[in-house]
Amino acid sequence: MEYYGSALQNAGQFKDAIAVYEEALTLQPDAAKIMCEMSTCYRELENYRKAYSFANQAIRTDSDFGLGYIVKGEVYEAVADDCISQREERVAKFDDKLVYLKATELYEQAYSDVEWGNYARQKARSLSTTIPTKQDYFMFPDKDKPELDCYSWLAF
Numbered sequence: 386m387e388y389y390g391s392a393l394q395n396a397g398q399f400k401d402a403i404a405v406y407e408e409a410l411t412l413q414p415d416a417a418k419i420m421c422e423m424s425t426c427y428r429e430l431e432n433y434r435k436a437y438s439f440a441n442q443a444i445r446t447d448s449d450f451g452l453g454y455i456v457k458g459e460v461y462e463a464v465a466d467d468c469i470s471q472r473e474e475r476v477a478k479f480d481d482k483l484v485y486l487k488a489t490e491l492y493e494q495a496y497s498d499v500e501w502g503n504y505a506r507q508k509a510r511s512l513s514t515t516i517p518t519k520q521d522y523f524m525f526p527d528k529d530k531p532e533l534d535c536y537s538w539l540a541f
Contacts, residue, residue, distance in 0.1 A: 451498025
């Protein structure tokens with residue numbers, strides 16, 4: 386069932402993949418990998434809250450499984466990308482950079498996973514130019530979490 390769900394996911398049939406993954410979870414409720422795949426499907430459908438929820442569920446199920454942290458980081462990254470794209474001026478503000486920083490921190494939590502560590506490092510490196518700089522922190526010395534409405538539901 387996992388392979389069938391993966392095939393549907395790879396074909397861009399995310400709703401169908403979710404249905405298969407849900408059925409697979411009824412058979413194996415502690416399958417963190419399937420929870421991660423569901424998170425990815427929901428993220429692709431831009432249902433970020435559900436994606437976030439499944440990523441958290443995967444991490445709670447297996448805190449050593451690096452993919453859980455990666456998919457959660459990808460949710461933060463997607464939310465930031467979406468928030469930026471909704472503005473007239475599509476430039477990352479300090480709030481956005483804080484969200485990218487949180488994604489980077491989540492990727493870093495996956496470094497120790499033998500299977501996913503290298504991928505997590507690649508993901509973190511890809512965000513290295515979008516996280517806050519020393520100048521940003523100088524301009525916003527007391528700000529450590531975003532205040533924009535599009536980030537109000539994310540944990541920091």
